[in-house]
Amino acid sequence: MTTQPDGLVERMQSGEINAFEEFFNTYRRPVYTTALAITRDPFLAEEILQDCFVKAYRVRHRLWRDVSPLPWLQRVTTNLCYSRISRRRRTFAEPLTTLIINIVADLTSRPEQVVESREIIEVLQRGIDALPPKQQTAIILYYLHGYSLAEAAEIAQCNVGTMKSRLHYALKALRSLVPAERRASAPNARLAADELS
Amino acid sequence: MSCHKVARELIERFHFGPLDRRSVPHLEHLETCAPCREEVGLDRAFVHQLQRALRERVDAVEPSPDAWTIVRQRAMAEPTESTGWRSWLLGLGQGLRVAGAGAVIALTIVLSRAQMDVPQQGPPPQTLGRLGHIEVASFVPPGGIIWPIGDPYKPPKPIGPATGLARFAQSMSLVALVEPVALQAGMMQ
Numbered sequence: 001m002t003t004q005p006d007g008l009v010e011r012m013q014s015g016e017i018n019a020f021e022e023f024f025n026t027y028r029r030p031v032y033t034t035a036l037a038i039t040r041d042p043f044l045a046e047e048i049l050q051d052c053f054v055k056a057y058r059v060r061h062r063l064w065r066d067v068s069p070l071p072w073l074q075r076v077t078t079n080l081c082y083s084r085i086s087r088r089r090r091t092f093a094e095p096l097t098t099l100i101i102n103i104v105a106d107l108t109s110r111p112e113q114v115v116e117s118r119e120i121i122e123v124l125q126r127g128i129d130a131l132p133p134k135q136q137t138a139i140i141l142y143y144l145h146g147y148s149l150a151e152a153a154e155i156a157q158c159n160v161g162t163m164k165s166r167l168h169y170a171l172k173a174l175r176s177l178v179p180a181e182r183r184a185s186a187p188n189a190r191l192a193a194d195e196l197s
Numbered sequence: 198m199s200c201h202k203v204a205r206e207l208i209e210r211f212h213f214g215p216l217d218r219r220s221v222p223h224l225e226h227l228e229t230c231a232p233c234r235e236e237v238g239l240d241r242a243f244v245h246q247l248q249r250a251l252r253e254r255v256d257a258v259e260p261s262p263d264a265w266t267i268v269r270q271r272a273m274a275e276p277t278e279s280t281g282w283r284s285w286l287l288g289l290g291q292g293l294r295v296a297g298a299g300a301v302i303a304l305t306i307v308l309s310r311a312q313m314d315v316p317q318q319g320p321p322p323q324t325l326g327r328l329g330h331i332e333v334a335s336f337v338p339p340g341g342i343i344w345p346i347g348d349p350y351k352p353p354k355p356i357g358p359a360t361g362l363a364r365f366a367q368s369m370s371l372v373a374l375v376e377p378v379a380l381q382a383g384m385m386q
Contacts, residue, residue, distance in 0.1 A: 017269070020269070020272065021265060021269070024265055024268060025265075028260055028264070032259075032260045033255045036254060036255045036258060037251060037254045037255050040254055042258050045258075045260075046260055046261060046264060049260055049264060049268075050264065050267055050268050050271060053268045053272070054268060054271045054272050054275060057268075057272035057275075058272070058275050058276070117246075120246055121246060121249060121250045121253065124246060124247055124250040125250050125253070125254070128250065128251070128254075139247070139251070140251065143244070143247055143248050143251055144248070144251040144252065144254075144255070149213060164213060167212070167213075171212075171243075171247075174243075174247060175243060178243065178246075
């Protein structure tokens with residue numbers, strides 16, 4: 001997890017605008033990445049980034065001085081994302097199977113291996129979008145940011161076991177979208193198997 | 198050791214924890230078992246694909262260069278949250294407001310339930326007409342539902358306002374019809 005520069009929160013709390021700028025520059029990338037990974041909309045992600053830091057400045061006196069504010073920022077970001085996209089998610093009525101069929105149909109004219117790999121990635125993207133928010137957050141924190149189970153659990157305000165369970169169910173849902181024979185035909189499947197032997 | 202168990206445990210280890218001494222027998226099994234190798238390899242490939250899919254969502258996209266300027270302007274424009282005892286007092290006031298609202302709602306529910314439990318008593322019977330020494334009467338409880346007097350041995354059944362009004366009109370017309378005849382016949386005074 002990004003470490004907090006010495007006394008940064010303290011300086012920000014005393015009203016130093018330079019400290020706030022440093023705070024913004026230190027944490028903007030992980031916050032923006034999370035917002036973008038969830039929303040897949042750069043403009044919306046930018047708005048969420050702004051909202052998150054404006055909120056951080058407003059409540060700066062409540063931030064702990066000796067603890068990294070990143071888990072809190074990530075939590076605010078995920079909450080903002082899901083409150084913003086909830087309306088859009090409710091209107092997402094097209095069944096996933098139809099989407100997958102469409103993707104497969106659209107990619108039939110490309111070279112086979114590239115198509116296969118591209119297709120799997122697209123199916124996974126749709127699958128990630130369709131995951132329940134808590135599982136989606138778990139996947140993003142653990143597999144994109146590379147937080148440990150404990151760190152991801154801290155951000156999501158749950159225990160490690162719950163985080164593990166969310167990841168397990170998310171992976172199960174995503175695996176079910178990509179049949180084993182397709183996974184095997186992907187270029188890196190053989191590499192991964194060889195890596196283990 | 199079953200193949201399924203080995204593959205499942207190794208996949209779990211690869212996902213959530215570092216391989217340690219306990220994983221040695223599993224890895225030894227993996228070296229000799231092609232199906233297990235295949236299964237674990239598929240899972241590793243799947244994780245690679247998942248990570249690639251996630252990275253594609255965020256790669257090569259950065260916040261706009263003027264993000265800081267906007268954040269700064271907005272942060273300066275918004276009031277800072279109060280600190281120390283002021284914040285505590287504000288929080289207390291807010292808490293009291295919420296508690297007060299909750300108490301009012303609870304009291305309203307309790308009172309409305311208590312009122313529902315009180316047996317409804319209708320007003321005294323109103324004489325609607327007189328046929329000889331028989332009174333045509335109805336209870337008209339609040340709400341406009343007319344409780345007609347029927348068989349005294351049966352509890353009255355509630356009827357709707359429309360039916361009540363119809364019966365009332367019927368009884369009045371009956372009185373209007375019968376009264377002149379009865380007067381002529383000397384049955385009524």
